[in-house]
Amino acid sequence: xxxxxxxxxxxxxxxxxxxxxxxxxxxxxxxxxxxxxxxxxxxxxxxxxxxxxxxxxxxxxxxxxxxxxxxxxxxxxxxxxxxxxxxxxxxxxxxxxxxxxxxxxxxxxxxxxxxxxxxxxxxxxxxxxxxxxxxxxxxxxxxxxxxxxxxxxxxxxxxxxxxxxxxxxxxxxxxxxxxxxxxxxxxxxxxxxxxxxxxxxxxxxxxxxx
Amino acid sequence: xxxxxxxxxxxxxxxxxxxxxxxxxxxxxxxxxxxxxxxxxxxxxxxxxxxxxxxxxxxxxxxxxxxxxxxxxxxxxxxxxxxxxxxxxxxxxxxxxxxxxxxxxxxxxxxxxxxxxxxxxxxxxxxxxxxxxxxxxxxxxxxxxxxxxxxxxxxxxxxxxxxxxxxxxxxxxxxxxxxxxxxxxxxxxxxxxxxxxxxxxxxxxxxxxxxxxxxxxxxxxxxxxxxxxxxxxxxxxxxxxxxxxxxxxxxxxxxxxxxxxxxxxxxxxxxxxxxxxxxxxxxxxxxxxxxxxxxxxxxxxxxxxxxxxxxxxxxxxxxxxxxxxxxxxxxxxxxxxxxxxxxxxxxxxxxxxxxxxxxxxxxxxxxxxxxxxxxxxxxxxxxxxxxxxxxxxxxxxxxxxxxxxxxxxxxxxxxxxxxxxxxxxxxxxxxxxxxxxxxxxxxxxxxxxxxxxxxxxxxxxxxxxxxxxxxxxxxxxxxxxxxxxxxxxxxxxxxxxxxxxxxxxxxxxxxxxxxxxxxxxxxxxxxxxxxxxxxxxxxxxxxxxxxxxxxxxxxxxxxxxxxxxxxxxxxxxxxxxxxxxxxxxxxxxxxxxxxxxxxxxxxxxxxxxxxxxxxxxxxxxxxxxxxxxxxxxxxxxxxxxxxxxxxxxxxxxxxxxxxxxxxxxxxxxxxxxxxxxxxxxxxxxxxxxxxxxxxxxxxxxxxxxxxxxxxxxxxxxxxxxxxxxxxxxxxxxxxxxxx
Numbered sequence: 008x009x010x011x012x013x014x015x016x017x018x019x020x021x022x023x024x025x026x027x028x029x030x031x032x033x034x035x036x037x038x039x040x041x042x043x044x045x046x047x048x049x050x051x052x053x054x055x056x057x058x059x060x061x062x063x064x065x066x067x068x069x070x071x072x073x074x075x076x077x078x079x080x081x082x083x084x085x086x087x088x089x090x091x092x093x094x095x096x097x098x099x100x101x102x103x104x105x106x107x108x109x110x111x112x113x114x115x116x117x118x119x120x121x122x123x124x125x126x127x128x129x130x131x132x133x134x135x136x137x138x139x140x141x142x143x144x145x146x147x148x149x150x151x152x153x154x155x156x157x158x159x160x161x162x163x164x165x166x167x168x169x170x171x172x173x174x175x176x177x178x179x180x181x182x183x184x185x186x187x188x189x190x191x192x193x194x195x196x197x198x199x200x201x202x203x204x205x206x207x208x209x210x211x212x213x214x215x216x217x
Numbered sequence: 218x219x220x221x222x223x224x225x226x227x228x229x230x231x232x233x234x235x236x237x238x239x240x241x242x243x244x245x246x247x248x249x250x251x252x253x254x255x256x257x258x259x260x261x262x263x264x265x266x267x268x269x270x271x272x273x274x275x276x277x278x279x280x281x282x283x284x285x286x287x288x289x290x291x292x293x294x295x296x297x298x299x300x301x302x303x304x305x306x307x308x309x310x311x312x313x314x315x316x317x318x319x320x321x322x323x324x325x326x327x328x329x330x331x332x333x334x335x336x337x338x339x340x341x342x343x344x345x346x347x348x349x350x351x352x353x354x355x356x357x358x359x360x361x362x363x364x365x366x367x368x369x370x371x372x373x374x375x376x377x378x379x380x381x382x383x384x385x386x387x388x389x390x391x392x393x394x395x396x397x398x399x400x401x402x403x404x405x406x407x408x409x410x411x412x413x414x415x416x417x418x419x420x421x422x423x424x425x426x427x428x429x430x431x432x433x434x435x436x437x438x439x440x441x442x443x444x445x446x447x448x449x450x451x452x453x454x455x456x457x458x459x460x461x462x463x464x465x466x467x468x469x470x471x472x473x474x475x476x477x478x479x480x481x482x483x484x485x486x487x488x489x490x491x492x493x494x495x496x497x498x499x500x501x502x503x504x505x506x507x508x509x510x511x512x513x514x515x516x517x518x519x520x521x522x523x524x525x526x527x528x529x530x531x532x533x534x535x536x537x538x539x540x541x542x543x544x545x546x547x548x549x550x551x552x553x554x555x556x557x558x559x560x561x562x563x564x565x566x567x568x569x570x571x572x573x574x575x576x577x578x579x580x581x582x583x584x585x586x587x588x589x590x591x592x593x594x595x596x597x598x599x600x601x602x603x604x605x606x607x608x609x610x611x612x613x614x615x616x617x618x619x620x621x622x623x624x625x626x627x628x629x630x631x632x633x634x635x636x637x638x639x640x641x642x643x644x645x646x647x648x649x650x651x652x653x654x655x656x657x658x659x660x661x662x663x664x665x666x667x668x669x670x671x672x673x674x675x676x677x678x679x680x681x682x683x684x685x686x687x688x689x690x691x692x693x694x695x696x697x698x699x700x701x702x703x704x705x706x707x708x709x710x711x712x713x714x715x716x717x718x719x720x721x722x723x724x725x726x727x728x729x730x731x732x733x734x735x736x737x738x739x740x741x742x743x744x745x746x747x748x749x750x751x752x753x754x755x756x757x758x759x760x761x762x763x764x765x766x767x768x769x770x771x772x773x774x775x776x777x778x779x780x781x782x783x784x785x786x787x788x789x790x791x792x793x794x795x796x797x798x799x800x801x802x803x804x805x806x807x808x809x810x811x812x813x814x815x816x817x818x819x820x821x822x823x824x825x826x827x828x829x830x831x832x833x834x835x836x837x838x839x840x841x842x843x844x845x846x847x848x849x850x851x852x853x854x855x856x857x858x859x860x861x862x863x864x865x866x867x868x869x870x871x872x873x874x875x876x877x878x879x880x881x882x883x884x885x886x887x888x889x890x891x892x893x894x895x896x897x898x899x900x901x902x903x904x905x906x907x908x909x910x911x912x913x914x915x916x917x918x919x920x921x922x923x924x925x926x927x928x929x930x931x932x933x934x935x936x937x938x939x940x941x942x943x944x945x946x947x948x949x950x951x952x953x954x955x956x
Binding site for chain 1: 237238241242244245246247248249250251253254256260262287320321322323406407408409455456457458459460487489490680681682843844846847848850851852853854855858878879880884885886887888889890893
């Protein structure tokens, strides 16, 4: 393991700007579109920032209110790091481009697909996952999903729960018509949509923080 | 041996009620661990390379560059270019190699660095055009099935008689409809792709496999690894969708285990999305040319159909004996040919054969109604005497309920004659279906601890149907305990052998074994309590957490006191079930089901929108009303998916599967489903049949019901599903779609 690039945190012969312009450009652009990050902004404005990769670099991510040390390659998505290093597997890998909504998380309180965001760009930001809605005080949204059976196989459910929480935070008095219009970013194969609508209505009825 | 039975209808504490699923919080908060979520220490991540060509020979594979990619640890080849037979690839995506690496990125980079030389061969992928398939030599021999009321006279030529008889029947028909109907292949699209995480401890393998068959897959790992199944543990706590496609360990599962053995490290190999869609299962397409003759009331007297479709390389097609679906008109000739295509192989897809058979035949029944200008409801009703499953009364009762819920009579208008709002026209359609869903052999262990704790063990799995909760409800009902008192252990092949989950057999099977085991366990416990109380154990009942003399709740003990009589050791009772010729008092087989659709079609845009959908379903005795309804919602929504949205789109020029990513493979979203109204039909005559599965039935009728509703709105049949805007335009312009 000692000679592996995966334990080598020193710089590689890799230019950060080239990286952003090259193979990682699309992903970096997505990250930028999701809100400029300290790392990405610095890369555009300064030559003094550290270069990362191509091997592993130790960084700290703030996830669910805790600082967590992880080792990332520049190409690693937030989803990969959450799942493989932090054992936070609620967010799921379903699509390559976020079109399923299954990897929904919050980054600085904004909804994002964790598989379209590079982990490095999350340094200094607050990442929140579906797991933050569980624990001893269950949030009203997963509670409503339980009562209305807004799940079957359940693989889409954590992403849906996050999307519903985010939607109802923004529109706490959403009507059924608004719910049907506003939650089309998440894909379910088993056909739980009817129950998810009922779960949303239950949360609205009971007050968003239930 | 005790007489097994269910409580009389209306007397159960839990059965038939709506219960939250016992693993619901774990699923809703991300705590539930799927096979994809298993992360083990020092685990490698493997990714597979799929063949880019639909038909080719692999001439050589060079992995030297891939081996040099930093982080790549091991490479496994699925194809041997030197083996003449095994080097031929017959569909795009067929795995060629896989790369195990330290990270996902390194594995992907390794896959990209593999250099493969191919000799590209001729392909054929578009089976809808039968003439093209014939030209390409891809059509198999026709199977023909003829059933006529009259028989040829002694010396008459049989073929000539059939032709003469069919001609006579059509001549005598009040209405003759000649139609073309079809339904394209779709994929399973499990959101959790196929795959596993494999780890070795010495010579023992643990495979965390995403599977519908926890009890049936250990041997599939063992045999190719030259070991025996006792050294393999298959584990699956949660599975992210199966729908009939996850009964196998698969070659990539075995490869995962091999790499884990070779590297001495755990390996995770899940298919990427596009390989998942290309190789891990699809449903055969079905197309049919039909001539149907009916009397003036719309009762079908004669049916003649030629049918084709594909299940991939080996052909396969929708079973012609299922045509026309559910109905058995007195005179039928049905032929089918199988078209071989360079497309991924089929796997069982929720209610194999039935959704396609329904979609390509009950549409013809609706066109009979259109031709005669009769209400479609009346045509379906008048044809019920010919249903093959002897459920005409059940269908009639369910049709009446469905029509009320849909307000059918008030909304009905003859085909194409409804009022238009601007460019938008509305329509109604219906269909009926059938399925078996009987229990199969299996076992479980119910364990009662001396402190009153109760747990069960079964090598079963919960596909999302709510199996865990069903097991807990059956045991809790039997012991008179709250649902939370029962711990359910499933998902390991080391637990008692249980059924694979497919064909709606699970709820019957696990209800059989768990009711039997818990009734036997209760008999032992009541015997001990009876001895203590000085009464006959048979006079005792278990209710509300107590065991007491029936009718005298004071004469009894608590559940915990009763269990303490077991002494030092827990009571373990095995529950066994095997179907026999004798009817079981606990379960049964065979259901009906009626569905009605109301759609709005925009003639200007070709877009079809769901307005309302009604599903009425019998399923014998209902265990958990909540998850039963969820199965019905799910079936209906999956039906809306294949009726209006999803299809596997193959490029005839390259043989490529062009929409194998989520963004391109259209499925309904939350806003696309309209209003769905459900009714479970459970009179005493159904309840007394015991448990019957219902995973498959509700997914069968939506294709025909929605197609019929679109035809009713437009006055023109859109013949092929899914009904996309382009196909609506084609139908409105009467563009001939046939080759």
